[in-house]
Amino acid sequence: MARIELKNIAKSYGTVEVLRNIDLDIQDGEFVVLVGPSGCGKSTLLRMIAGLEPITSGAFEIDGKRMNDVRPRDRDIAMVFQSYALYPHMDVARNMGFSMEIRRDAAEMRKSRVAEAGKTLGLSKLLRRLPKELSGGQRQRVAMGRAIIRDPRAFLFDEPLSNLDAALRVEMRLEIARLHQKLKATMIYVTHDQVEALTLADRIVVLDSGDIQQVGSPLDLYERPANKFVAQFIGSPTMNVVPVSAASGGVILADGTFLALPHLDDTGLAVELGIRPEHIDVVDPDADALAAVADVVEHLGSDTNIYALVEGLGPIMVRVHGNIPAKPGDRLGLRIQAPNAHVFSADGRTLQRDMTGAA
Amino acid sequence: MESRAVITRKQNTVERGETRARRSLYWQYVVEPFVYLSPSIILIGAVMLMPLIIGISYSFQSIELLRPFNTGWIGFENYAKLWADRKFWIALENTFWWTFWSITLQFFLGLGLAMLLNTHFFGKKLFQALVFLPWAVPTFLSALTWAWLFNPVIGPLPHWLTALGILSEPYNILGDPDLALWGPIAANVWFGVPFFAITLLAALQSIPGDMYEAAEIDGASAWQTFTKITLPFLAPMIAITVMLRTIWIANFADLIYVMTGGGPANSTQIISSYIFTTAFRRLDFGYASAIAVVLLILLMIYAVILLVIRKKLVKV
Numbered sequence: 269m270a271r272i273e274l275k276n277i278a279k280s281y282g283t284v285e286v287l288r289n290i291d292l293d294i295q296d297g298e299f300v301v302l303v304g305p306s307g308c309g310k311s312t313l314l315r316m317i318a319g320l321e322p323i324t325s326g327a328f329e330i331d332g333k334r335m336n337d338v339r340p341r342d343r344d345i346a347m348v349f350q351s352y353a354l355y356p357h358m359d360v361a362r363n364m365g366f367s368m369e370i371r372r373d374a375a376e377m378r379k380s381r382v383a384e385a386g387k388t389l390g391l392s393k394l395l396r397r398l399p400k401e402l403s404g405g406q407r408q409r410v411a412m413g414r415a416i417i418r419d420p421r422a423f424l425f426d427e428p429l430s431n432l433d434a435a436l437r438v439e440m441r442l443e444i445a446r447l448h449q450k451l452k453a454t455m456i457y458v459t460h461d462q463v464e465a466l467t468l469a470d471r472i473v474v475l476d477s478g479d480i481q482q483v484g485s486p487l488d489l490y491e492r493p494a495n496k497f498v499a500q501f502i503g504s505p506t507m508n509v510v511p512v513s514a515a516s517g518g519v520i521l522a523d524g525t526f527l528a529l530p531h532l533d534d535t536g537l538a539v540e541l542g543i544r545p546e547h548i549d550v551v552d553p554d555a556d557a558l559a560a561v562a563d564v565v566e567h568l569g570s571d572t573n574i575y576a577l578v579e580g581l582g583p584i585m586v587r588v589h590g591n592i593p594a595k596p597g598d599r600l601g602l603r604i605q606a607p608n609a610h611v612f613s614a615d616g617r618t619l620q621r622d623m624t625g626a627a
Numbered sequence: 628m629e630s631r632a633v634i635t636r637k638q639n640t641v642e643r644g645e646t647r648a649r650r651s652l653y654w655q656y657v658v659e660p661f662v663y664l665s666p667s668i669i670l671i672g673a674v675m676l677m678p679l680i681i682g683i684s685y686s687f688q689s690i691e692l693l694r695p696f697n698t699g700w701i702g703f704e705n706y707a708k709l710w711a712d713r714k715f716w717i718a719l720e721n722t723f724w725w726t727f728w729s730i731t732l733q734f735f736l737g738l739g740l741a742m743l744l745n746t747h748f749f750g751k752k753l754f755q756a757l758v759f760l761p762w763a764v765p766t767f768l769s770a771l772t773w774a775w776l777f778n779p780v781i782g783p784l785p786h787w788l789t790a791l792g793i794l795s796e797p798y799n800i801l802g803d804p805d806l807a808l809w810g811p812i813a814a815n816v817w818f819g820v821p822f823f824a825i826t827l828l829a830a831l832q833s834i835p836g837d838m839y840e841a842a843e844i845d846g847a848s849a850w851q852t853f854t855k856i857t858l859p860f861l862a863p864m865i866a867i868t869v870m871l872r873t874i875w876i877a878n879f880a881d882l883i884y885v886m887t888g889g890g891p892a893n894s895t896q897i898i899s900s901y902i903f904t905t906a907f908r909r910l911d912f913g914y915a916s917a918i919a920v921v922l923l924i925l926l927m928i929y930a931v932i933l934l935v936i937r938k939k940l941v942k943v
Contacts, residue, residue: 320840341846353841357859366855367845414845 270330270421270454271296272317277326279312286312287478290326294456299448301457303465304475305501310458313475314424317456318347330421346415347424350431352407354399354414361386361395364413385413389443405436409443416447422454429464441467462502466490474498496616499542505573507542508584509612514538519611523580525558529606532620537613545573545587547608550600557601560584565594576600685916692910705917714893714901715918722897722922725808725815726877732816734869737823744824745831762821770885773814777801777886801887804894811882811895818882823868830864831857859940866937873933874926898922 277290287309294300302310315321317328319340328335335343354363361382362369368378386392389409399407408428415423425444429437445468448455459465465472466486474481474489474497481501482494493499499507512519518528519538529535551557560576563583574586574594586602594600611619661668689701709715744755761769776782778799785797800806834857842852880900883889889896889904896904898918906915 318844320843340843345844347841347844349837349841351835351837353835353837355838355841355856370846370851418845
């Protein structure tokens with residue numbers, strides 16, 4: 269179990285800077301998810317923690333001890349790779365017990381630990397199989413077994429579920445959540461899938477082009493995104509963003525509608541308004557609301573997604589709970605729930621209602 | 628067209644009687660496939676099987692061009708003569724040591740080079756090109772060059788060996804029955820290392836990088852990584868290349884023939900050079916064929932053993 273601290277970490281390949289000013293304090297037993305679009309440096313950061321990539325500058329500490337130049341084998345960190353990286357010439361039992369084989373632990377001890385981990389992960393019947401004789405989900409379990417058998421100070425996951433199909437991904441996600449509850453170990457998890465991030469994390473770190481955009485709990489990021497990037501990255505479907513002009517006590521939409529935003533202190537710098545699809549109400553087309561026409565309607569059963577074209581504003585997506593009888597071409601009235609609206613300045617920052625959650 | 632004809636015939640034969648039906652099935656399943664295969668069967672038969680059978684049949688005959696009237700079947704006489712032939716046993720022993728040292732040194736130096744070339748260092752491309760160069764030099768030229776290198780009058784090697792204390796004085800080891808075999812072996816190692824370096828480098832490069840990363844995180848030392856990850860991955864390639872090279876080297880008389888001609892006193896005669904001498908110098912084709920058959924059998928036994936070992940070792 270370990271507390272992991274990253275202090276002003278940076279990474280560059282030659283003159284190309286891929287990560288900068290990374291400050292992160294991960295508590296013992298915390299589940300932290302690094303999330304961001306591909307190429308944002310999240311996997312590089314994880315590999316630096318594992319010791320597979322040298323750290324260009326800054327301090328990396330585990331339990332207060334500087335670990336920058338400690339070899340991976342001496343960091344006592346386990347990692348689950350995206351490709352699983354199972355040894356193809358070893359059977360499941362040997363794959364899982366490989367770290368103990370390396371440490372020359374007694375054979376009986378190795379065997380009992382492997383059996384125990386196999387039971388936890390439902391692999392007991394597969395211990396003699398080679399990786400090529402396993403399905404994707406089973407391989408994934410073996411990779412996790414190899415990590416837990418070591419009882420390491422921290423677990424690293426590098427997009428562990430991205431090679432699985434949708435159903436299996438949900439199942440393995442639950443398994444990982446259960447594993448974390450059981451082991452209470454420090455876990456750092458990299459993903460580009462915000463659903464994995466929102467469901468697993470105690471805290472989410474949103475990265476984009478080498479910078480930390482925001483650190484916070486899943487709800488924090490959803491309710492109080494620090495900037496436009498986080499606002500649009502977190503939440504599905506994506507938040508609508510429309511241009512506005514500032515006015516006192518609110519903003520004026522492109523079609524001339526004034527939207528009062530009394531919960532914001534100062535909207536003077538506002539250039540854009542962000543509103544999540546679930547924070548728009550569909551009302552009678554003749555009511556005092558934005559006039560729109562439904563373009564595409566998706567009936568999901570539990571929700572209805574409407575891609576509407578708003579006069580003077582352009583496309584807006586609306587998500588309504590339940591099943592409403594809308595169809596393409598219908599006239600709709602849309603009303604923005606003002607308390608849930610976000611306003612962004614020209615540089616993409618959120619104009620905050622209060623200071624909590626500010627980056 | 629073809630298949631329709633067959634079907635029609637089948638329908639006819641049902642009416643007329645079962646012998647025709649049986650014949651058409653026989654034609655369809657037994658004869659017809661071989662008609663399609665015949666071009667390759669004829670080719671293989673003409674260029675491989677026939678010469679092999681004729682060669683084996685020679686070993687049971689007396690065919691000496693110098694005694695043209697003495698030709699005829701003699702049963703196992705050639706083999707009996709072989710059993711009592713001291714030169715054959717010397718050649719067999721020489722073949723063993725020649726092959727063993729050549730393959731061993733080639734393999735380990737080749738593996739070392741391949742592992743070196745699999746890392747990153749300044750000037751790697753140039754070094755790589757140089758390493759593979761010997762492979763491109765004609766055997767004949769390299770044999771002559773090495774023979775000269777071992778000649779104390781023009782070559783530096785005897786003087787260096789003397790300076791290192793390996794030789795008492797700078798003389799030509801190719802003229803010493805105890806050491807002469809080491810001359811062609813040295814040339815062969817120089818000549819054959821690139822082959823192992825190329826093939827093993829290719830195999831090394833095909834090992835996924837995350838295997839090493841996983842092993843590193845699992846705590847493996849460099850030696851453990853080599854024995855538990857690298858070697859198992861290389862095993863299939865090692866088995867195949869060692870087998871191929873062994874067969875080639877056992878048959879590879881060019882270097883020996885140019886450098887020592889089998890001498891002095893047969894001390895560098897290997898079986899394939901002995902076959903060559905017997906067939907084309909003494910013009911005794913019957914006896915040469917008998918030696919060749921023995922060599923063929925020995926190499927086949929070797930190949931079978933190696934393939935069995937490979938099957939046991941290789942799990943991937």
